[in-house]
Amino acid sequence: MKHDEVRMVSASGILGYGFPESSLKAGLARKPHMIGVDGGSSDPGPHYLGSGKPFTNRLSIKRDLSLLVRGAIASKIPMMIGTCGGAGGEPHLQLCNELLQEIAREHDLHFKLALIHSEQSKPWLKQRVKSNRVHALGTAAPLTEAVIDRAERIVGMMGPEPYRAALDAGAQVILAGRSTDPAPWAALAMHYGMPPAQSWFSGKMLECACNAALPKKHDCLMGTVTRDYVEVEPLNPDMRCTPLSVAVQCLHENASPIIHKEPGGILDTSACEIMAHTERAVRVSGMQWLPQPYTIKLEGAEKVGYSAITFAGTRDPGLIGQIDDFVRTVRESVATKVAAFNISPEDYQFVVRLYGKNGVMDEWEPSKSETSHELGILAEAVAKTQDIANAVISVMRVTLLHTDFPGRLCKEGNMGFPFSPSDIERGPVYEFSLRHVVEPDDPCQMFPIEYSTV
Amino acid sequence: MPKLKDIAKACKSKNAGPYELTLDIMFEDAATFDKVRKTGVICPELIAKLYRVPVASVVFTEFPPAHAYKATIERRIVSGAVGDTDVYGAQQHAPLLDVEIPI
Numbered sequence: 118m119k120h121d122e123v124r125m126v127s128a129s130g131i132l133g134y135g136f137p138e139s140s141l142k143a144g145l146a147r148k149p150h151m152i153g154v155d156g157g158s159s160d161p162g163p164h165y166l167g168s169g170k171p172f173t174n175r176l177s178i179k180r181d182l183s184l185l186v187r188g189a190i191a192s193k194i195p196m197m198i199g200t201c202g203g204a205g206g207e208p209h210l211q212l213c214n215e216l217l218q219e220i221a222r223e224h225d226l227h228f229k230l231a232l233i234h235s236e237q238s239k240p241w242l243k244q245r246v247k248s249n250r251v252h253a254l255g256t257a258a259p260l261t262e263a264v265i266d267r268a269e270r271i272v273g274m275m276g277p278e279p280y281r282a283a284l285d286a287g288a289q290v291i292l293a294g295r296s297t298d299p300a301p302w303a304a305l306a307m308h309y310g311m312p313p314a315q316s317w318f319s320g321k322m323l324e325c326a327c328n329a330a331l332p333k334k335h336d337c338l339m340g341t342v343t344r345d346y347v348e349v350e351p352l353n354p355d356m357r358c359t360p361l362s363v364a365v366q367c368l369h370e371n372a373s374p375i376i377h378k379e380p381g382g383i384l385d386t387s388a389c390e391i392m393a394h395t396e397r398a399v400r401v402s403g404m405q406w407l408p409q410p411y412t413i414k415l416e417g418a419e420k421v422g423y424s425a426i427t428f429a430g431t432r433d434p435g436l437i438g439q440i441d442d443f444v445r446t447v448r449e450s451v452a453t454k455v456a457a458f459n460i461s462p463e464d465y466q467f468v469v470r471l472y473g474k475n476g477v478m479d480e481w482e483p484s485k486s487e488t489s490h491e492l493g494i495l496a497e498a499v500a501k502t503q504d505i506a507n508a509v510i511s512v513m514r515v516t517l518l519h520t521d522f523p524g525r526l527c528k529e530g531n532m533g534f535p536f537s538p539s540d541i542e543r544g545p546v547y548e549f550s551l552r553h554v555v556e557p558d559d560p561c562q563m564f565p566i567e568y569s570t571v
Numbered sequence: 572m573p574k575l576k577d578i579a580k581a582c583k584s585k586n587a588g589p590y591e592l593t594l595d596i597m598f599e600d601a602a603t604f605d606k607v608r609k610t611g612v613i614c615p616e617l618i619a620k621l622y623r624v625p626v627a628s629v630v631f632t633e634f635p636p637a638h639a640y641k642a643t644i645e646r647r648i649v650s651g652a653v654g655d656t657d658v659y660g661a662q663q664h665a666p667l668l669d670v671e672i673p674i
Contacts (some may be wrong), residue, residue, distance in 0.1 A: 159589050162651030162658040255590055256645060364637035365581075368595050372587045372643040374634040391636050421653060468654050479656050481622060481647055483666045499653050548652040549589040 119310030123342045124149040125302050126352070127323035129335045132156040132181050132198055132213075133173025136326070140337035140352040145188050147339060150309060152189055153301040154181065155324045156213070157200025159416060159549070160370075167269045167418035167547025169208035178202075178213065183220045186290060190226050197280060197291040197301035199324075204416075205295030206270045207236045213292050221571045228290050231283035232567045235294025237271045237415065242555065250556040252412070257552035268417035268550055275413065276380030277316075278560035280304030286568060294564070295416060297379055298324035306342045314406035317384045319347045321377060322366055322401075329366035330356045350398035357397035364391055380560065381411040410556065413563055417551035422465075423503040424543035425510035429517055429532040432491045435524045436531065440492060444469050447516050454512045465500035465509050494532070499546060510540045575613075576668040578603060580638075584663035587643055589650035592660045594618065596667065597639040604638035606674045613670070618642040621666040 126144035129136040132154045144152065161172045171178065182198070189196035202209025214232060221227070243262050245251050251260045265271070272295035281304045283291045291301070299320020306316035319342045322329050327336040330351040338358075341348040349358050367374040367386055377384040385405040394400040436443055448469070452462065472493035475482035494517065498509035518530040525531065557563050575582060580599045587593040596613060598604040607613060619626035622644055630643040648655045657663060 159650070160586055160659050162655075163589070164651065257590075361637060364634070365597065365639070368593075368597075368634065368637055368639060368641055370585055370587055370593070372591055372593060372630050373632050374637065374639070374641050375632060389636065466653065470656060477656055477662050478665065479647065479654075481663060481666070483621070497653075546653065549649050552590050 120150070121343065123306045123309045123311055125305055125319065125323060125340045125342070126152040127302065127326040127338045127340065128152060128154040128181065128185055129337070130155070130325045130328055131158065131173060132201070133171070133177040134335045135177060135181060136335055136337050137353060138184060141184055141188055143352040144337050144339055145192050148192070149194060149339070151195045151197060151305045152185055153197040153199070154185065154326070155199045155298050155301070157203045157205050157295065161203070163418040163547040163549045166204035166206060166272065166416060167420060168545065169206055169270065171209060171212055172203040175212070175216070179216045179220065182213065182216055183224070186217065186220055186226060187224055189289065190228055195284060195289050195291065195305065197293070197305070199293050199296035199298065199301045201292050201294060205235050205272050205293070207234065207294070210234065210292060210294050217290065217292065218571065226571065228571055229288050230569050230571050231286065231288035231291045233275065233279045233283060233291065233293040234565050234567065235272045235275055235296070235563070237273050237563060239265050239271070242271065245555050252554050254552045254554060260551065260553045264550055267419040269420055269547060271415055271417040271551060273413045273415055273555065273563045274380070275564045276300055276560055277304035277307060279564040279566060281308050282561055283566055284308045286566070288568065290571070299379070302340065311342045312344055312406070313382065314384065314404045315342050315344065315347050317379060317406060318386070318401065318404040321384065322347060322349050322363065325366065325369060327351050327353070327356060328369060329363050330358045331362045332356065346400045346402040347404075348394060348398055348400045358399040360391040360393055360399055363399045363401060380413055382409050383407045411560055412554035412556055415551045415553050415555055416549065418547040419550040420545050421548050422499045422501055422546060423506045424497055424499050424546045425503070425506040426495060426497045426541050426543060427510050427514045427534070427539050428536070429494045429514070429534050429539070430491055431494065431532055433527060433531060434490070435526060436522060437488055437492055439522055440471060440474065443520065443522050444471070446522070447513070447520050450516050450520060451509065451512050454516070455509055458508060460505055460508065465498055465505050467509060467513065468497045468499070470495040503542060503544065507540065507542060514539055572671045572673055574668065575670045575672055578607070578672060578674070582664050582667050584660055586646070586650055586660040590646055591643050592646045592663055593641060593643040594664060594667065595639060595641050597637055599638070601635070601638055604635065607672055608633070610673050612672050613640050615642070617670065618644065
């Protein structure tokens with residue numbers, strides 16, 4: 118079915134970040150063709166993909182999801198969530214599905230549901246590596262079987278095609294795994310016949326909702342797509358989009374504001390015209406879609422060990438004046454003591470961050486000379502097992518407290534610890550381990566769709 | 572001579588995915604942006620020097636619609652990896668703040 122105009126709502130920057138109910142109501146009153154929200158990001162780091170946990174709270178996800186699904190069912194329009202549960206892995210998708218089922222029971226809602234999976238099979242990926250259909254990005258080395266084997270979880274970042282397949286199959290609620298952020302909106306716009314350039318651009322604007330508006334807050338954004346332009350307008354009457362706020366959204370979390378690499382093409386915004394349409398709405402035209410060979414970006418996380426930390430502060434000017442030497446002495450002393458437990462140096466590493474010196478920028482810190490009157494010392498041990506990490510950090514704490522230095526006046530423990538216990542177990546820690554794209558046979562191959570009637 | 576922190580409307584850093592860091596510098600209006608642009612101070616070489624990365628690795632874009640510059644570089648360490656100090660890459664903009672702009 119082709120439309121002359123497609124209207125879509127994005128509820129918030131991330132599912133679970135919240136939005137005013139009144140804004141969603143205002144959006145539904147304008148008879149949109151879908152409502153959606155992006156659920157994920159790699160920004161909070163590798164822990165979530167690795168551990169299978171969400172980075173937003175269960176209660177906050179349920180609150181947002183409940184308003185969205187009830188609104189969509191009442192308005193008889195599709196509701197789509199991209200990158201469920203933050204990282205889009207199977208546990209993340211299942212968490213959102215569980216919450217959706219609870220909401221459906223509590224409110225007696227009925228609809229056709231599509232779950233789009235994005236976790237990837239390791240044997241299949243290895244086959245793709247063998248047939249030279251996996252390519253490294255940036256400075257990454259070619260993908261190896263060992264990296265695939267070590268990954269706790271690997272997801273592919275889907276484009277709009279699996280969403281379109283689910284829409285074609287009549288799904289009203291779509292919960293999807295890892296997706297490129299614009300995918301839900303790009304899919305809906307193309308489903309109703311809009312050109313790829315305008316469709317992708319609308320997704321780019323809507324994925325972070327009112328990040329494209331002023332003043333910035335988590336709120337609902339309306340996007341209208343035609344064959345000529347994309348219009349965006351915040352649904353909260355206290356907010357507005359300006360040409361500048363919309364242009365700023367083009368800069369958001371991308372490597373380039375004009376070249377946006379997506380599955381199957383590049384959204385080129387270099388010739389865009391951004392014009393105020395009303396005091397609160399902005400129209401953008403002139404975007405281009407440049408088709409490219411179809412590839413899917415992979416994300417993976419592997420467990421690198423177990424972490425324990427301790428935090429201490431010093432207010433001792435004598436110690437602060439020689440902090441680098443002091444930390445070196447502490448490290449050497451810890452290594453000697455830990456070796457006495459028959460723990461191999463290969464089984465652990467420690468990291469010391471000095472807040473007040475270069476704790477935030479480390480080697481990039483341009484200011485080498487300035488020191489504060491107090492320093493925070495965050496010591497971390499990352500080890501093969503939690504027991505080893507705990508043993509190392511315990512030795513570290515005692516050694517920080519009692520290590521001598523020239524000119525020491527405070528002859529007792531010379532460190533301020535804010536907590537008891539002062540050693541904190543952090544559990545398993547992960548690192549992102551894939552920076553590659555894969556060529557699928559077709560855009561839907563890697564993303565099985567499971568339909569059910571709720 | 573004014574420093575960037577005196578004349579920019581926004582100056583920030585953020586992850587562009589877990590492997591890259593992107594720096595955005597924005598000005599209030601086209602006039603200020605044009606004045607800054609004419610000085611030629613903000614360029615890939617400046618970013619390379621401040622962050623000690625090869626100049627060829629800096630993805631640098633002028634973006635007049637937002638009165639902005641954008642520079643993207645490899646992160647010093649992958650987001651959240653052992654030894655990282657800034658998972659979101661949100662506090663790596665400080666070296667830009669004191670850059671002197673002769674306008």
